[in-house]
Amino acid sequence: MNFKHKFVFLFPGLFVLIGILIFPIIFTIRLSLSGWNSYTPEMNFIGITNYIRLFTDDPRFWESFFRLSFLSVTTVILQYVIGFALAMMVWREIKFKRFFRVIFLVPMMTTPVIMTVIWRTFFHESLGPVNDLLSGLGVKPILWLSDPVIAKFTVIIVEVWQWTPFMFLLLLAGLLSLPKEPFLAAAIDGASPFRKFVYVTFPLMAPISIGAIIIRLIEASKIMDTVFVLTSGGPGTATETSSFYIYIKGLREFQMGYAATLSFTYLVIMIISLTIIAKVLTKLMIKE
Amino acid sequence: MSKLYTFLKYFFITFWTVFVVAPFLWAVSTSFKDFQSVNSKVTYIPWLDFEPTLEGWRVLIKSPAKGGVDIVEPYFNSIFVTCTASLISIVLGTLAAYALSRFTFKAGFVRNNDITFFFISQRIMPPIVLSIPFFIFLSTIGLLDSLLGLVVVYIVLLMPIAVWIMVDFFNRVPKELDETALIDGCNPYQAFYKVVLPNSIPGLIVAGMFCIIFGWIDFFFAFILTFTEVQLLPVKVVALNSSITPWWSLSASALVSVAPLIIVAFIVERYLSKGNLSGALK
Numbered sequence: 001m002n003f004k005h006k007f008v009f010l011f012p013g014l015f016v017l018i019g020i021l022i023f024p025i026i027f028t029i030r031l032s033l034s035g036w037n038s039y040t041p042e043m044n045f046i047g048i049t050n051y052i053r054l055f056t057d058d059p060r061f062w063e064s065f066f067r068l069s070f071l072s073v074t075t076v077i078l079q080y081v082i083g084f085a086l087a088m089m090v091w092r093e094i095k096f097k098r099f100f101r102v103i104f105l106v107p108m109m110t111t112p113v114i115m116t117v118i119w120r121t122f123f124h125e126s127l128g129p130v131n132d133l134l135s136g137l138g139v140k141p142i143l144w145l146s147d148p149v150i151a152k153f154t155v156i157i158v159e160v161w162q163w164t165p166f167m168f169l170l171l172l173a174g175l176l177s178l179p180k181e182p183f184l185a186a187a188i189d190g191a192s193p194f195r196k197f198v199y200v201t202f203p204l205m206a207p208i209s210i211g212a213i214i215i216r217l218i219e220a221s222k223i224m225d226t227v228f229v230l231t232s233g234g235p236g237t238a239t240e241t242s243s244f245y246i247y248i249k250g251l252r253e254f255q256m257g258y259a260a261t262l263s264f265t266y267l268v269i270m271i272i273s274l275t276i277i278a279k280v281l282t283k284l285m286i287k288e
Numbered sequence: 289m290s291k292l293y294t295f296l297k298y299f300f301i302t303f304w305t306v307f308v309v310a311p312f313l314w315a316v317s318t319s320f321k322d323f324q325s326v327n328s329k330v331t332y333i334p335w336l337d338f339e340p341t342l343e344g345w346r347v348l349i350k351s352p353a354k355g356g357v358d359i360v361e362p363y364f365n366s367i368f369v370t371c372t373a374s375l376i377s378i379v380l381g382t383l384a385a386y387a388l389s390r391f392t393f394k395a396g397f398v399r400n401n402d403i404t405f406f407f408i409s410q411r412i413m414p415p416i417v418l419s420i421p422f423f424i425f426l427s428t429i430g431l432l433d434s435l436l437g438l439v440v441v442y443i444v445l446l447m448p449i450a451v452w453i454m455v456d457f458f459n460r461v462p463k464e465l466d467e468t469a470l471i472d473g474c475n476p477y478q479a480f481y482k483v484v485l486p487n488s489i490p491g492l493i494v495a496g497m498f499c500i501i502f503g504w505i506d507f508f509f510a511f512i513l514t515f516t517e518v519q520l521l522p523v524k525v526v527a528l529n530s531s532i533t534p535w536w537s538l539s540a541s542a543l544v545s546v547a548p549l550i551i552v553a554f555i556v557e558r559y560l561s562k563g564n565l566s567g568a569l570k
Binding site for chain 1: 293297300301304305307308309310311314315318326327329330332380381383384386387388390391393403407409410411412413414415416417418419420421422423424425440441443444447451475476477480501504505507508512521522525526528535538539542545546549550552553554556557560561
């Protein structure tokens with residue numbers, strides 16, 4: 001009976017979204033088949049030349065992609081473990097529970113680029129407090145931003161600071177919505193806290209965990225702001241992620257056609273790999 | 289055993305609290321420094337380590353002509369763009385979420401879940417992929433470097449969040465509620481507006497908060513799609529970071545920029561403690 005009404009509800013949102021997105025996507029695909037750059041800024045047709053270049057002659061893109069995978073998987077695992085631990089700690093009654101909950105939530109409310117600007121001064125190699133405090137302990141200055149290996153970990157530290165709260169929020173909301181009965185049963189059986197966690201809490205939290213991890217992986221795969229401000233992809237290309245590389249090609253070197261090729265390929269890889277990860281995680285974490 | 293556990297627990301909580309708070313404390317301290325106390329050696333505590341000045345804060349309200357950092361206009365721009373885009377996203381997203389939660393759609397192999405997934409999957413789209421076509425698209429229709437152009441782009445970022453939270457929320461609002469209203473003689477729109485919506489306020493608030501957070505913290509689109517006419521807060525603050533950085537005004541403006549949303553942390557915590565969030569976020 002509500003045959004027509006349902007469309008009135010759905011269509012405004014759906015069509016606004018499609019309307020805004022359809023042009024960029026078609027345009028990206030078309031642009032990826034052109035040689036648009038700063039010398040010839042026009043929509044000519046050069047077939048799949050760009051794609052051949054990407055798959056045969058551009059190790060820098062693939063390196064940036066593997067770097068991105070490393071960074072996002074590492075940060076999300078750390079965020080999950082720390083976020084789960086924090087959520088467990090303030091789940092039940094402890095002193096100043098609400099104070100700690102607020103504190104643990106604060107970083108996700110702050111603008112990543114702006115906090116990264118602060119982190120940059122924080123990790124400054126001669127004028128920042130970290131190296132100064134470490135030197136008080138007799139540790140030699142650490143090259144937080146100019147050593148290719150350490151710079152990756154600096155990015156990870158900042159990302160973990162920024163986004164663990166989101167994981168914490170999703171997991172704590174999940175914990176608070178769990179039914180009470182399984183815990184009562186475990187208490188009657190006299191299960192130790194460790195066994196309670198392994199056999200009751202963790203399995204009950206599995207669906208929520210998967211959701212939280214996937215949401216965070218999606219967001220982490222877009223990591224860009226932090227890198228942009230903290231290291232600008234450097235030193236060299238040590239912290240350059242796919243987005244940043246596409247940004248350099250497209251909006252700094254104005255190789256629009258090639259950047260569109262990179263974008264489209266990147267998008268397809270993202271969709272495929274996130275779908276696979278979601279399937280694998282579901283299999284791993286929900287056994288029965 | 290349990291003593292050790294308690295010790296470790298408080299140790300970890302303390303450690304994490306310090307880690308969370310450290311950059312803020314550093315920023316507060318730095319915002320009162322002058323050139324001398326930033327560049328000579330690392331200093332921490334005002335009066336003890338260095339003589340505090342208000343210079344970093346004063347430049348925030350000075351006009352740019354007098355060497356100030358004008359963040360008032362970017363501030364209002366950011367508020368305007370975030371709120372407008374959030375509002376539009378919430379309205380459209382809530383309607384769509386209601387439809388997806390209550391009615392069944394069939395078109396070829398497409399079902400409700402697929403449509404929901406289409407909405408939510410827009411979050412997968414890396415900003416960089418959209419930025420180049422949007423850049424050209426907005427410059428064609430003359431909306432590059434304008435507030436309206438940014439609002440359009442932000443709707444794409446925010447509507448998926450609104451749909452994600454509201455579909456789950458409506459699925460938890462009992463169907464009998466709108467059925468009763470329909471039997472009582474309401475048409476579907478009245479049932480939605482008068483009965484379902486008033487019962488969905490917690491969900492709407494959560495969705496609204498998430499839209500505002502993710503709108504407010506965006507940097508990339510604002511950075512690429514605006515230049516001089518319109519500037520948003522994050523872009524303005526990051527611009528201070530270039531060349532010779534005056535750390536004091538940088539810290540002061542950073543603190544001013546992140547302050548409003550910290551209030552959101554308190555609201556979110558209230559909802560958590562009352563148990564309203566659990567339903568809305570699962």
